[in-house]
Amino acid sequence: MSRMMEFATPFSTLSTSLGQDVGWLTSLRKEASTYFKQHGLPAKKEEDWKYTSLQRLGQVVWEHTSKDSTILAADVEAVKQLDDAYHLVFIDGVYSDVYSEVASLPAGVIALPLSESLDRVEVSTHFGQQAIIDSPGLTALNIMLVSEGAVIILDDNVAIDKPIELVFINTGNTSDLATHLHNVVVLGEGSAVDIVETHIGLTDAAYFANQITEVVLAADSYLKHYVVQQASKAAFHITHLSGKQAKNSIWQTHSVALGGKLARQDLHTQLLGEAAHCVMDGLYLPRGEQHIDNHTRVDHAVPNTTSEELYKGVLDEKGRAVFNGKVVVHQDAQKTDAKQQNANLLLSRRCEIDTKPQMEIYADDVKCAHGSTVGQLDEAQLFFLRARGLTELEARNLLTYAFVSEVIDQVTIPELRQSLTTLVEKSMPAVAATT
């Protein structure tokens, strides 16, 4: 496979100070670095990057250290999705002791920056173990240059009273800043937690976030995982979420993508134990010149596992979206039940959607279905609302909101649901009067 080798050069001379004395990390890095030097970033020729080009990303000379991470306390408060939660805050890729609040965590729960938990056996066991599979160039780059990340570990049978929110802020103080964060989330048997990831750019600065989150769910554990992406309109925001699920575990992911010039999320789960279940919900709202790409993959590796997926997109102006959902049912994974749905609403003449729901099935006693639609607002519904006195814009916004609400309604944290509703409403064209 030919990749754009020249992309590799500006990165391959870099290094990072994190964990230089930690044996497992340095050897992993060496491996990643060898790989990256050989393959570079994925090129458009590769099937998984058919509709998303990283060419412009490769042309920028990225800054790898933040020069100035000063931020107002009020700004940090403002960007948090939740007040009533534990917080780990990262500013320009650096962990912030000042703004993080994890002191009052209950017993059996650990939430620390990666730099302070490299000696933990959970970290050395699970770090970099799953993420290799997809988008290998970017993964290798992340492991090569990883500087920080969040580590969350729950002991067996621990349920936590409040969600944990991870806040990743780009201040815009350093132009063309690249960050490579790597999070590790390990849930013990029978444990449960809600995690909210907030990604936000405070300005319109260009930056490159290349982030990986690896999740390990032991038997009977339950993770609700929210990702709220509000990267700057000039940012390259690339995230990779990868999970491994033991029997009876549940992983629910809800991703809302609003920001980024080029935003790409790869979400991958492996259902490795019987009765494991995963939910993948997503919302993407590209407008302006945004390009938002969602790739998902579910591996049903053993019998009796289930998955449900719903991704919805609203495309406006010159927005472009890509959806690629893959369901793989492995040999002997009988009684698999997999559902997948992708729906797209096109609001402007210049937007573009490329969607590809995929199934690869190697077992016979299965129920698998996927559907994909592309359409526009219903003229009859618009007329109905106009006849009742709504303006054209109000009517359009109301119907658009109704379209996306199916995804937002799945959010079970009331505070987050409210804040997402506001965010989505704000992303729509402004209505003069109040709606």
Added chain:
Amino acid sequence: MGDQVDSMTQQIEEFVPSEYSAGFVTDIESESLPPGLSEETVRQISAIKGEPEFLLEWRLKAYRHWLTLETPEWAHVDCPEIDYQEISYYSAPKQKTDGPKSLDEVDPELLRTYEKLGVPLDERARLAGVAVDAVFDSVSVANTFQDTLAERGIIFMPFSKAVHAHPELIKQYLGSVVSYRDNFYAALNSAVFSDGSFVYIPKGVRCPMELSTYFRINASNTGQFERTLIIADDDSYVSYLEGCTAPMRDENQLHAAVVELVAHDRAQIKYSTVQNWYPGDENGVGGIFNFVTKRAMCKGESSKVSWTQVETGSAITWKYPSVVLQGDNSIGEFYSVAVTNNRQQADTGTKMIHLGKNTSSTIISKGISAGRSQNAYRGLVKIGPKAENARNYSECDSLLMGDRCAAHTFPYIEVKNPTAQVEHEASTSKISEDQLFYCRQRGLDVEDAVSMIVNGFCKQVMRELPMEFAVEAQNLLGLSLEGSVG
């Protein structure tokens, strides 16, 4: 005791998968070029056929382009490397005269072959209302119903003949839908194509019968490279049938055909295929490699092209009959049943390229995999920026029989116009135990029950086939799946 053994033997025999019933080799002397491919081969083929200069030039351009290409590897199939120098690119049955003028003059050996295959060539053909342009290996040897067609100005003849009779039409349309630059196999075909069918329906003419061609691969080591070109002028209608069988043998045989359809204003073309080439034995030895490029151009406004295919044969199938919807209000349809058993691999589907306004397309694809086979649907629905109010509906269902087979779905949807409505649905399941139980309880044996359920699953597609084809296709489905459940 003896009775018990007898009845057991009988039972076993019933469950042993049936042999490929069309597997026999007709012993006729063939006139072949030695294996190998070079510019010289291309020139030789062209010379044998006494082709005009423009065609040779075109072949050579295609050959030179082919040299620059690499074998495509994106399909979900595992294909052994093909040595293109080991294939003989031309083979023609020897003929006593320059060309048979009636059935009596046709080699009786050939006629017997067709009879075994069930080609309605003589009396049966007339009853069935089918005009057959039968391609035996590479040269057409029999044409029927020419008079009936000629009365209406319909041209239906072997490609090699059309080159001389209607060079202006060939020059105008050849490669206009599938360029020789299109893909690896299309380029190869353009360079070395042997023969095929040419159809032209004049303005306002409705072709009074189903036109049909039977292709058959015979001489050992001969790749077949047919080229079919169908042109339907304004307000015309034609229904074309293509059916295939091939004799059983061990070497893999390559088949790379190109089919081009052109529909002008308000013209309609219905193209139906039943493909039953030798799929290889149960261990995947032998069998045909079927790498086909089929494409239709809805050039005129309100034109319509409908592809219907029943694919049960071939070791590897790589085939995507497509429609380019260029004219406003044009319609494209694709109905497909693909059955794979044993070690067969199929990667098939369609492309619907919407360019004109108010264009619509329908895709119904039914995949059935059994044994250790791989069956993939790969399709593209593309709505161009100027295709106002385009509409597509796609449905892809897969049926799995056995826990070692596989079914895949790769639909690509690319929309660049917000007035488009595109829907895609796919499902995968196995034959439900309840359905089987219900049928068995009413006295059907397992094989009959499976055959009935499978035919029900495929009904949406089968009813698109012309009557006489539908019967044949239904029997074929049952035959292909014999022994896969039980």
